[in-house]
Amino acid sequence: MESILFFFAAFVRTTVILITASLVVRLLVHRWTLSEDKPSVPVSVNFHFTRKCNYECGFCFHTATDSYLAPLQDAKKALALLKEAGMKKINFAGGEPFLYQSIWPDLQLESVSIVSNGSKIRSSFLRENAAWIDILAVSCDSFNEETNLKIGRGVGLSHVSQLKSIATACRDVGILFKINSVVCRYNVHEDLSIQIAPFRWKVFQVLAVEGENMDASPTGTDGDEPKPKLLRNVEPFLISSAEFDEFCQRHKHVPSIVPEPNHLMKASYLLMDEHLRFLPRGSNNNTPTGSILEVGVKEALLHAGWDEQSFRERGGVYEWTKPLDSGCAAKGASELEW
Numbered sequence: 001m002e003s004i005l006f007f008f009a010a011f012v013r014t015t016v017i018l019i020t021a022s023l024v025v026r027l028l029v030h031r032w033t034l035s036e037d038k039p040s041v042p043v044s045v046n047f048h049f050t051r052k053c054n055y056e057c058g059f060c061f062h063t064a065t066d067s068y069l070a071p072l073q074d075a076k077k078a079l080a081l082l083k084e085a086g087m088k089k090i091n092f093a094g095g096e097p098f099l100y101q102s103i104w105p106d107l108q109l110e111s112v113s114i115v116s117n118g119s120k121i122r123s124s125f126l127r128e129n130a131a132w133i134d135i136l137a138v139s140c141d142s143f144n145e146e147t148n149l150k151i152g153r154g155v156g157l158s159h160v161s162q163l164k165s166i167a168t169a170c171r172d173v174g175i176l177f178k179i180n181s182v183v184c185r186y187n188v189h190e191d192l193s194i195q196i197a198p199f200r201w202k203v204f205q206v207l208a209v210e211g212e213n214m215d216a217s218p219t220g221t222d223g224d225e226p227k228p229k230l231l232r233n234v235e236p237f238l239i240s241s242a243e244f245d246e247f248c249q250r251h252k253h254v255p256s257i258v259p260e261p262n263h264l265m266k267a268s269y270l271l272m273d274e275h276l277r278f279l280p281r282g283s284n285n286n287t288p289t290g291s292i293l294e295v296g297v298k299e300a301l302l303h304a305g306w307d308e309q310s311f312r313e314r315g316g317v318y319e320w321t322k323p324l325d326s327g328c329a330a331k332g333a334s335e336l337e338w
């Protein structure tokens with residue numbers, strides 16, 4: 001009897017030790033997974049390669065404070081480094097990317113997208129380049145041209161008709177068409193139920209970014225230095241979170257709607273600027289990192305202010321590759337040179 005009890009006790013002891021050890025290992029693995037030291041993978045990068053724009057949206061948060069454009073060879077190197085580090089999707093943004101139609105590469109990524117105000121896009125460009133563009137996003141905040149003019153989105157009364165032409169051209173050549181709308185004081189009460197069916201309709205709450213469209217300490221000086229005058233003032237455009245929620249509720253029947261309130265936008269986008277630096281946005285520190293050509297992707301990511309978890313929580317990874325057989329110029333049909 002005693003030996004049975006002895007073996008039973010030994011069995012229980014061993015089982016407890018094994019279970020405890022397994023729990024400790026799982027806890028350590030979990031902590032490592034969440035650890036800040038674990039290198040992030042720059043899965044999706046927004047490359048704001050220019051700040052120049054032909055529009056003057058009053059809430060713009062990437063303003064023309066700098067006319068720099070990185071040499072093409074440097075931009076190519078930076079994109080190659082990002083791809084090596086795990087980039088699967090690139091979004092070319094600005095400013096207005098279509099002021100520079102000739103610089104875009106064929107990167108052979110899962111997804112290439114461009115976000116534009118639409119004014120410079122020509123259907124011939126879409127036909128000739130459809131092979132490597134998965135998604136084209138055009139910004140439009142209202143179907144009422146007067147509202148677009150008040151916002152600064154456009155210079156005449158043609159923004160909406162241009163948007164419709166681009167949507168048709170995208171459909172014809174098999175590019176996924178997306179609309180980005182910023183909800184602000186001027187359109188918050190509008191019914192924007194989409195008259196065009198995009199595959200994705202991103203709806204952003206207008207965002208204040210210190211040093212771009214919001215002056216945190218409007219004293220006119222920055223220490224002893226006179227402060228540079230900001231090109232935009234977002235204040236008259238701001239809306240509350242409740243107003244934004246109300247707008248989204250009103251449009252929740254639109255199947256493609258993807259709402260992004262301020263708290264989801266902050267830190268969930270990985271932005272690279274015209275100097276090939278990551279640009280923290282919406283955090284307390286908006287200081288750019290070093291150029292990734294100089295400090296490397298891994299080091300720059302540590303200071304990029306990018307929250308990979310928020311990126312995933314806001315649905316940053318989605319079905320972003322266009323179907324292989326889409327349109328007359330399906331992906332891979334031709335290869336572009338730099």
Ligand code: SF4
Nearest residue numbers: 053055057060095117
């Ligand atoms: S179109 Fe975009 S980049 Fe140009 S001013 Fe408007 S928000 Fe800024």
